[in-house]
Amino acid sequence: MVFLVNFARVVFAPLVGEFIEEFSIREGTAGLVVTLAWLGSASPRLPTGWLLTRTSRTKVVLLSGVVLTFGALGVALAPDVRTLMIAAFCVGTASGVYFIAANPFVSELFPARVGRVLGIHGMASQLSAVAAAPVVTVALWYDWRYAFYGLALAAAATTVVILLFARDADLPNAGDDDTDFIAGARSAWKLILSGVLLMGLTSFVWQGLFNFYELYMIDKGLSATAARNLLTVLFAAGVPAFLVSGDLADRLPRVPYILAVISAFIAGILAVVFASGIVTAVLASVLVGFAIHMLFPATDAYLLGSLPDATRGSAYAVFSAGAMTTQAAGSWVVGEAIEFGVAYDTVFLTLTAGLVLLVVAFAVLDRAGRVPGGSGGGAVG
Secondary structure, three states: OHHHHHHHHHOOHHHHHHHHHHOOOOHHHHHHHHHHHHHHHHOOHHHHHHHOOOOOHHHHHHHHHHHHHHHHHHHHHOOOHHHHHHHHHHHHHHHHHHHHHHHHHHHHHOHHHHHHHHHHHHHHHHHHHHHHHHHHHHHOOOOOHHHHHHHHHHHHHHHHHHHHHHHHOOOOOOOOOOOOHHHHHHOOHHHHHHHHHHHHHHHHHHHHHHHOHHHHHHHOOOOHHHHHHHHHHHHHOHHHHHHHHHHHHHHOOHHHHHHHHHHHHHHHHHHHHHOOOHHHHHHHHHHHHHHHHHHHHHHHHHHHHHOOOOOHHHHHHHHHHHHHHHHHOHHHHHHHHHHHOOOHHHHHHHHHHHHHHHHHHHHHHHHOOOOEOOOOOEOOO
16 A cells, blocks of 8 residues: 555656646646645645544555545546646545554554664555656556556555455554644654654755656756656665665664765765766766665654654654645745746755755754754653
């Protein structure tokens, strides 16, 4: 299921050019379609966190499968860009519902190995990102809408399978005491804020980069085929990153480790900006793709590993909603800047400068012991 819900979000990136052509829109509007998918992923996270104080994780996961099925059908049948936007938002909603229920659930299944199992879960998610561009390439031989018909069918089948498996499984009850959503979130507000700033702002830049990566590479002089394949390289580099980062997150001080990962991502963006030719573009794509995907299990392990059972679901929902809302606008902002006439290199160098300031600020605060869960022993609450 995590493969499918993530595929539903990332499959829009290799379709930006198709949307521009088929619906006669500009880059800013195409970027808004992608942003709506990610805003859809952000929008249900707080309500889902509250819902988890009233019902089980598995029922919420099943709900996400139903929403994904109908959302994918909506995209496949969209006759105009307005309908496409609504359907993209619905598809994103399914992923938001899923991750709020599934990530705490996975961490509770294996409490002694939170980083590792989140890495495995994330790797399954990342495989869908690798598959997105090739699936779109095959679908474009016929019609891009077939990718979403297939997604709807797979989502429906997987939902049924999960329902059957859940009936016979002996599931953990670690979240049973998490019954007060507001109190749970309030008790860990400093940890939540730190996570939102680290994950949200870095992923804001990532959103803008990968959703326009194909067009960016074409602007650098690469062929359309090479540019689309580089998008696959970008995501493929993330597959081993999840496993490596999950293990490291269990072994290293988590805040310094996260800052090191963001620094590597910054270096990757600079490599992309100054790349010229296919060889350097491939190497830069591997670096930036590997670095950013190390961030996700590292941050989840930081949050979920620091939160007690009684507040984990509620606090994680607030963190996730904040981080997703922050990052969702990345593709729209980049799209508007490009449409306004700003060069790709200028856009990404400016965003990278902002990330440098973020890393420096958190490094100073962590050394002073002011970051919750950090190396200085900052309080979680």
